[in-house]
Amino acid sequence: MTPMSALDPAERIILALDRPDGTAALALAAAIPGLRWVKVGLELFTAAGPAVVSELRQRGLRVFLDLKFHDIPATMAGAGRSAGRLGAELITVHAVAGAEALAAAQAGAIEGAAGAGLPPPTLLAVTVLTSWPAARFAAELAIAEPVPTYVNRLAALAASAGIGGCVCSPLEVAALRWAHPEPFSLVTPGIRPAGSAAGDQARVMTPAEAIAAGASQLVIGRPISAAADPAVAFAACCHELA
Numbered sequence: 001m002t003p004m005s006a007l008d009p010a011e012r013i014i015l016a017l018d019r020p021d022g023t024a025a026l027a028l029a030a031a032i033p034g035l036r037w038v039k040v041g042l043e044l045f046t047a048a049g050p051a052v053v054s055e056l057r058q059r060g061l062r063v064f065l066d067l068k069f070h071d072i073p074a075t076m077a078g079a080g081r082s083a084g085r086l087g088a089e090l091i092t093v094h095a096v097a098g099a100e101a102l103a104a105a106q107a108g109a110i111e112g113a114a115g116a117g118l119p120p121p122t123l124l125a126v127t128v129l130t131s132w133p134a135a136r137f138a139a140e141l142a143i144a145e146p147v148p149t150y151v152n153r154l155a156a157l158a159a160s161a162g163i164g165g166c167v168c169s170p171l172e173v174a175a176l177r178w179a180h181p182e183p184f185s186l187v188t189p190g191i192r193p194a195g196s197a198a199g200d201q202a203r204v205m206t207p208a209e210a211i212a213a214g215a216s217q218l219v220i221g222r223p224i225s226a227a228a229d230p231a232v233a234f235a236a237c238c239h240e241l242a
Contacts, residue, residue, distance in 0.1 A: 009241035010036050012211065013234065014064050014090075014187070016221030017041075022048030022055070028225055029061060032234045039064040039219055040088075053086045063088045064187075064219070066167075068126050069105055070094035076101040077108035084112030084121050090187065092167055095125035095154035102161035122165055122185055125158030127151040130169045130190035148172055155180060170205035170215060177214030189219040193237060208240050 014037040019025040025044050029035060038061050040053055045067060053063050065088035069079045076097060083091045093105045102125065110120045127150070128137065134147050143150060151172045156179070158166060165185025168176055173186050180186075188210050207218055220237060227233035 008036075009238040010034050012217050012241055013037065013207075013237055014039050014217055014219045015224055015234070016189075016219055017044055018221050018225065019044055020047055022052040025052060026055060026059075028230060029056065029059070032224075032231045034238070035061065035234065037062045037064060037217070039066050039221075041066045042068075050082075050086055053088060057087050064090040064092075066090075066092045066219075068092045068094050070097045071101065073101040073104035077104040080105035080108030080123070081112035084109035084114075084118070085116045087113075087116065087118055089119075089121050090124055090185075091121050092124050092126050093163070095127055095158045095163075095166070099157055099161040102158060102163050106162050123163045124165045124167045124185065124187055125154065125163045126167045127154040127158075127172070128169070148175060152176065152179065159184065165216065167219075170210040170213060173210060173213040173215045182216070185216040186214060187217045187219060188215045189221075191218045191220045191223075193220075193223050193233075193240065206240070207237050211241055 015035060016039040017025040017028060018041060019028060020043065029038055038056055040063055044052060053065065056063055065083050069076050091109055093102060106123050109123055113120050128147055137147055151168055152175060155166045155176050159180055165187060166176060167187050169190050170188040173188055176186055191205065191207055191210055193206055210218055224230050224233040
């Protein structure tokens with residue numbers, strides 16, 4: 001396995017295709033030369049279904065399927081199996097589903113991929129969504145632990161269940177990387193290049209800061225997709241990482 005530090009900068013960037021339909025998502029991806037990875041989330045998957053994942057893969061793109069599975073173990077296993085069969089290489093699950101459900105999702109994903117003649121995908125456990133500010137997290141969810149402590153707890157749970165990595169805020173990357181060396185993958189949303197608006201993300205970093213802290217890959221959406229020229233914005237992010 002190639003160490004993350006040796007990857008081409010374009011392999012580090014996952015473009016979030018947060019579009020309301022498959023046609024718009026495919027057009028955005030096609031407009032960016034050198035793009036390697038795309039994220040298909042709830043909005044796009046609900047609108048376009050599994051077909052959009054297949055089409056993106058046929059175009060040579062690698063897919064991060066970000067549906068954040070959170071259910072009973074049997075359902076998690078079935079969802080993982082279907083996602084693995086689709087060819088998604090990264091698949092999100094909620095760490096709070098618990099160790100049994102996480103292990104079931106992992107086993108299902110490996111089985112689904114193997115049945116389709118594909119390599120096993122990497123499951124990523126979602127810890128605490130990057131939209132949560134600390135004060136509201138504590139007040140609304142009645143969780144007394146500070147966010148970083150809670151994130152560490154969930155990451156350790158996921159690792160013990162055999163999950164291959166976590167999705168986390170870039171502000172938690174350094175501590176998680178210390179506790180979980182490569183090849184454990186740390187994928188970080190909440191990435192905002194210098195000068196970009198934070199939007200609905202509460203805990204953010206620039207691309208270079210996140211990689212320096214130990215992130216494996218970066219999920220970037222609006223700073224690229226909403227730019228006047230997405231191809232130029234993508235190239236600028238790659239240049240920053242280079």
